[in-house]
Amino acid sequence: MAADAGRLGVLDLQGGVQEHLDHLRRIGVAAQAVKRATELEGLAGLIIPGGESTCLARLLDIFGLSHAISQAYSGGLKLWGTCAGAILLASEITDEPPFLGLIDMAVSRNAFGSQLDSFNRVVEVPAVAVEPVPVTFIRAPKIVRVGAGVRVLLQLDDYIAAAEDEQILVTVFHPELTANLAFHRYFARKCGLTPSDNDAANLDPDWTPQSWMRFAHHS
Amino acid sequence: MTENRYLLNAQLAQMLKGGVIMDVVNVEQAQIAQEAGAVAVMALERVPADIRKQGGVARMSDPGLIRAIKEAVTIPVMAKARIGHFVEAQILQALKIDYIDESEVLTPADEECHIDKTQFAIPFVCGARNLGEAARRIAEGAAMIRTKGEAGTGDVVEAVRHMRTMNREIRQLAGLPSEEIMGFVKANGIPYELALEIKKLGRLPVVNFAAGGIATPADAALMMQLGCDGVFVGSGIFKSADPVRRASAIVKATAFYNDAEKLLDVSMDLGDPMPGQSVASMAGEERLAGRGW
Numbered sequence A: 001m002a003a004d005a006g007r008l009g010v011l012d013l014q015g016g017v018q019e020h021l022d023h024l025r026r027i028g029v030a031a032q033a034v035k036r037a038t039e040l041e042g043l044a045g046l047i048i049p050g051g052e053s054t055c056l057a058r059l060l061d062i063f064g065l066s067h068a069i070s071q072a073y074s075g076g077l078k079l080w081g082t083c084a085g086a087i088l089l090a091s092e093i094t095d096e097p098p099f100l101g102l103i104d105m106a107v108s109r110n111a112f113g114s115q116l117d118s119f120n121r122v123v124e125v126p127a128v129a130v131e132p133v134p135v136t137f138i139r140a141p142k143i144v145r146v147g148a149g150v151r152v153l154l155q156l157d158d159y160i161a162a163a164e165d166e167q168i169l170v171t172v173f174h175p176e177l178t179a180n181l182a183f184h185r186y187f188a189r190k191c192g193l194t195p196s197d198n199d200a201a202n203l204d205p206d207w208t209p210q211s212w213m214r215f216a217h218h219s
Numbered sequence B: 001m002t003e004n005r006y007l008l009n010a011q012l013a014q015m016l017k018g019g020v021i022m023d024v025v026n027v028e029q030a031q032i033a034q035e036a037g038a039v040a041v042m043a044l045e046r047v048p049a050d051i052r053k054q055g056g057v058a059r060m061s062d063p064g065l066i067r068a069i070k071e072a073v074t075i076p077v078m079a080k081a082r083i084g085h086f087v088e089a090q091i092l093q094a095l096k097i098d099y100i101d102e103s104e105v106l107t108p109a110d111e112e113c114h115i116d117k118t119q120f121a122i123p124f125v126c127g128a129r130n131l132g133e134a135a136r137r138i139a140e141g142a143a144m145i146r147t148k149g150e151a152g153t154g155d156v157v158e159a160v161r162h163m164r165t166m167n168r169e170i171r172q173l174a175g176l177p178s179e180e181i182m183g184f185v186k187a188n189g190i191p192y193e194l195a196l197e198i199k200k201l202g203r204l205p206v207v208n209f210a211a212g213g214i215a216t217p218a219d220a221a222l223m224m225q226l227g228c229d230g231v232f233v234g235s236g237i238f239k240s241a242d243p244v245r246r247a248s249a250i251v252k253a254t255a256f257y258n259d260a261e262k263l264l265d266v267s268m269d270l271g272d273p274m275p276g277q278s279v280a281s282m283a284g285e286e287r288l289a290g291r292g293w
Helices: A017-026 A053-062 A065-074 A084-089 A182-190 A211-215 B003-015 B027-036 B048-054 B063-072 B086-094 B131-139 B157-175 B178-188 B192-201 B217-225 B243-255 B260-267
Strands: A007-011 A031-034 A043-048 A078-082 A090-093 A103-108 A119-123 A133-137 A142-146 A151-156 A159-164 A168-171 B020-024 B040-043 B077-082 B099-103 B124-128 B144-147 B207-209 B231-233
Touching: A007 A017, A017 A031, A017 A182, A017 A211, A043 A065, A043 A084, A043 A182, A053 A065, A053 A084, A053 B027, A053 B243, A078 A084, A078 A182, A084 A090, A084 A103, A084 A168, A103 A159, A103 A168, A119 A151, A119 B003, A168 A182, B003 B144, B003 B207, B020 B027, B020 B243, B027 B040, B027 B063, B027 B243, B040 B063, B063 B077, B063 B086, B077 B086, B086 B099, B124 B131, B131 B144, B131 B157, B131 B178, B131 B192, B144 B157, B157 B178, B157 B192, B157 B217, B178 B192, B217 B231, B217 B243, B217 B260, B231 B243, B243 B260
Parallel strands: A007 A031, A007 A043, A043 A078, A078 A168, A090 A103, B020 B040, B020 B231, B040 B077, B077 B099, B099 B124, B124 B144, B144 B207
Antiparallel strands: A103 A142, A119 A133, A142 A159, A151 A159, A159 A168
């Protein structure tokens, strides 16, 4: 494999881009922000971050990125959608047409209510981590159905919160907003990469809620 | 507000980064804003340009209007409470909108006290003209900051002034030897612990958007290049000749703020911008940014 194949990208149009870049740095994986179709070349995987899905959809459409992502997907690119990213990847969205439609599942947008209904919780996800994982839900969608080829990674109450198929991982919560690195390591391995300190604790004691600012642009 | 709730609120603002928050006065405008790619809408009865023109006391909007807008869109809905009017804030929290803007655009209800935002579960965004003002609002519990700019003018000069001032003061603070910090925080009215955090981070510890006078895609990109995390556009969209095109162009310009080719592309054929009013020509008492401290 080319040296290039060891890189992951984070779609950099709007939303929680820097948070993912910081987590990828923490697991020792080469990563880059992706704003243009040409920047998809050579990536092993792409994270579509949280943000506002309608905004992301508009921006993906106008500069030909959605077409480029679908093509790269056909060529083997792995994808991980968090929150809004999961909505964009779903084949079915309640009451509206799907967008990229690359994974066989139905999502219901903003399914918990307003910001006052955003919450944290600690969950067991045996496929991803041995120890419990803290997860953050912010105006999150719910996965309400998955197709036969899709494996449920986390079922909570009446909805699915994480799932995957061969090429795609989806989480309706935000692992990048916690100190826990388990999902980033999991996705890196899914992309064929070896995160550094693979056996180290998933909870990074050096992480703070401001860690993303390392990647924020400054004037 | 618990520490955990505050973090969730600051993290919602993080998810809005790189986006445009648009003022809307009815359901139709809210849908246009969402369709154009706004990351949130600010629901209000009158945009700042009309508040200016009509005068009188500007208050929290009718909750019925805000609720109608909330039901019409899936993106977050924000609404304004007057500075210090904690009961308007209680009502907006009961309405379960997503963010409250404690805003100088409305007529202040209290000239001494801002709202104690730590008493609420709902997040607040507050305006600031400089580092001290931003730090005081954060200490009161604001989970997001915006420049004040000069709302309703279509003149970006004040937003630029406020952002440059914040950047300059942060650079000053970052470069200070430890024994000079106390004098700096005294002169600027910055809570000491927060000053240490800002010094370490080299920026505000929360998301900071531009607001006040942004009327064109170039204005939005200018504020982004100056280091803002996103932009609010008030009167600039729905007071322009072609709100649909302009809204979409400003969304694109904010995402591609560093790409002159794309900025050129999106700036073409947008029709007339809002007419605007030069801030330099305005008397001191006409300026809204001086409200609050």
